[in-house]
Amino acid sequence: MSGGSSCAAIHRQTSAGLIYSGVSVPLEDKMPQTSPFPAMYGSNVYNKNLYKAKEEDYEGLYYHENNLVSGSLEALIEHLVPTVAYYPDRTYIFTFLLSSRLFIHPYELMSKVCHLCVDQQRLTDPQADKARVRKIAPKILQLLTEWTETFPYDFRDERMMKSLKELTHRLSTGDELYRKAVQQMTQTLIRKLTTLSQYEEALAKINSSVTDRLTVLKTKPQSIQRDILTICSDPFTLAQQLTHIELERLSYIGPEEFIQAFVQKDPLDNDKRCFSDHKKASNLEAYVEWFNRLSYLVATEICMPVKKKHRARVIEFFIDVARECFNIGNFNSLMAIITGMNMSPVSRLKKTWGKVKTAKFDILEHQMDPSSNFYNYRTALRGATQRSITAHSSREKIVIPFFSLLIKDIYFLNEGCANRLPNGHVNLEKFWELAKQVMEFMTWKKVECPFDRDRKILQYLLTAPVFSEDALYLASYESEGPENNMEKDRWKSLRCV
Numbered sequence: 001m002s003g004g005s006s007c008a009a010i011h012r013q014t015s016a017g018l019i020y021s022g023v024s025v026p027l028e029d030k031m032p033q034t035s036p037f038p039a040m041y042g043s044n045v046y047n048k049n050l051y052k053a054k055e056e057d058y059e060g061l062y063y064h065e066n067n068l069v070s071g072s073l074e075a076l077i078e079h080l081v082p083t084v085a086y087y088p089d090r091t092y093i094f095t096f097l098l099s100s101r102l103f104i105h106p107y108e109l110m111s112k113v114c115h116l117c118v119d120q121q122r123l124t125d126p127q128a129d130k131a132r133v134r135k136i137a138p139k140i141l142q143l144l145t146e147w148t149e150t151f152p153y154d155f156r157d158e159r160m161m162k163s164l165k166e167l168t169h170r171l172s173t174g175d176e177l178y179r180k181a182v183q184q185m186t187q188t189l190i191r192k193l194t195t196l197s198q199y200e201e202a203l204a205k206i207n208s209s210v211t212d213r214l215t216v217l218k219t220k221p222q223s224i225q226r227d228i229l230t231i232c233s234d235p236f237t238l239a240q241q242l243t244h245i246e247l248e249r250l251s252y253i254g255p256e257e258f259i260q261a262f263v264q265k266d267p268l269d270n271d272k273r274c275f276s277d278h279k280k281a282s283n284l285e286a287y288v289e290w291f292n293r294l295s296y297l298v299a300t301e302i303c304m305p306v307k308k309k310h311r312a313r314v315i316e317f318f319i320d321v322a323r324e325c326f327n328i329g330n331f332n333s334l335m336a337i338i339t340g341m342n343m344s345p346v347s348r349l350k351k352t353w354g355k356v357k358t359a360k361f362d363i364l365e366h367q368m369d370p371s372s373n374f375y376n377y378r379t380a381l382r383g384a385t386q387r388s389i390t391a392h393s394s395r396e397k398i399v400i401p402f403f404s405l406l407i408k409d410i411y412f413l414n415e416g417c418a419n420r421l422p423n424g425h426v427n428l429e430k431f432w433e434l435a436k437q438v439m440e441f442m443t444w445k446k447v448e449c450p451f452d453r454d455r456k457i458l459q460y461l462l463t464a465p466v467f468s469e470d471a472l473y474l475a476s477y478e479s480e481g482p483e484n485n486m487e488k489d490r491w492k493s494l495r496c497v
Helices: 073-080 090-102 106-120 130-150 152-156 158-172 176-219 235-251 256-260 282-303 308-328 331-341 359-367 371-389 403-416 428-445 455-463 469-479 485-496
Strands: 012-014 017-020 023-026 061-064 067-071
Touching: 061 073, 067 073, 067 428, 073 090, 073 106, 090 106, 090 130, 090 256, 090 428, 106 130, 106 152, 106 158, 130 152, 130 158, 130 176, 152 158, 152 176, 152 256, 158 176, 176 455, 235 282, 235 308, 235 331, 235 428, 235 455, 256 282, 256 403, 256 428, 282 308, 282 331, 282 403, 282 469, 308 331, 308 359, 331 359, 331 371, 359 371, 371 428, 403 428, 469 485
Parallel strands: none
Antiparallel strands: 012 017, 017 023, 061 067
8 A cells, every 4th residue: 555645745743743844833832622522531542542553554545754644534534533542633623624625525524423322332221331431432522622613614504413413412421511512512513604604694784885885976977076085194193904804704614615725526426416415615705805905995995086186196195004014914905905906907197106205116116026825925924923922922833924915825836736646545634735825824813813903994995985996097087088099089989888
């Protein structure tokens, strides 16, 4: 049996943590953690059985230098399930729950886990040894707690909730301690799912509000006189409010959405492709849409003023906002603002730009320069991440990555490495690396915004009407006339619409 990796990056694991490029990262610092079930078993149980000598290998699992690198899907599922003498390492739990959805629906995985728990521990037997149940119950509840805490959106599926209720009912029957633990876990899960539904409703309301106001703007252009400078003239305050929006939207993205966005049909699975029957990555998509909205809002605010002096003042204002975003660690808003200012309807306004002091903008563009695979940005991101790790205040903990690039990195990692090895085994080495990237994001998204909210500014940023690309060009040509035949033709066609 060959366990060679198809990825260029080699992942090694030690009991101290993960090792990447020779740098050891403590597991407790990097992995999403949940509090252990009341201390009814020692913490040494967690890591005890992850590293087995070769003669102890489970059938269907392959270890290289005592590290699990691949396995059949069934063996990996069995490796997830606790026993009286074993609890899976938390790194493995996160990695497998994250990546398994490329091969099996979460509700099917839950069903298999429940089946293994019930069968292995003979929980259907009314005469089951109560002492044995007491030993295994906290471990199974801990696994379920890890699942519901880290991947709560899986449980929007009624089939998941059904399996969860059936298994927890078996564990909690006749024991008050377990019954309370199950109740607490279930209540926490329901709260999270309720909050998600409220967030989705709020997003839908915001989107409908934007549509209505845009219709008003088209029919009565003078009826909406406000612009960004009348709402907020302080760059630092606006950068803070942008950070509020970024962190709120980040917080609702489930780790599984990064995987589900790229799900392909598993060649060893004859069923239809996973997740075709429900929204796969709606919160991730909403966040990408926010980036696009902010870019268009910036371009709209610059192109709307009639006077050149006013347009130049708006450009300089957004340059200052972008610089404050950089200082905060909000790279996503920074890149959205730069993108808006580099849109053709804005960049062509040469007379306007002639009145702008562009030195600060040049520095920001240099920081986000895409050459050498965004080397400058990645250096700045590492600096912000290091600051976050050693932070003494909430403000220093903020790291908001340039999100489109993060998705691109995960996409290429997913595309560049095979999900399965030639022998049909799941390529776990690939998924260790994938999990590493996603769990870093998990750390960033948990940061609470330390700045005061300004409802008026937030409302404007989220609902102010923005121009379409054609409307931006039309406004741009009306501010500074067409310079060549191509622009003249375009202006003429836009005015005829």
